[in-house]
Amino acid sequence: MAERIVKFAFDIGDEVAIKGLDAKTSHKSGRVAGLCMQKEGKTYRIVWWMDGKRFDEWMQEWELE
Secondary structure, three states: OOOOOOOOOOOOOOEEEEOOOOOOOOOOEEEEEEEEEEOOEEEEEEEEEEOOEEEEEEEEHHHEO
16 A cells, blocks of 8 residues: 655644634634544644633634634
């Protein structure tokens, strides 16, 4: 089987901005907690805190900057 190397735009621990959030939203950035290559493309597990609560979500690369 051929070796496959996937290059991600962000690495675990990187701080990223979440696109599409307006100025009223208290969180605009999060940290990368996981990386995954799926048939739909590269996804990133993003963690952020808002109002004392921890949130995490798998996001597509085009949702981040």
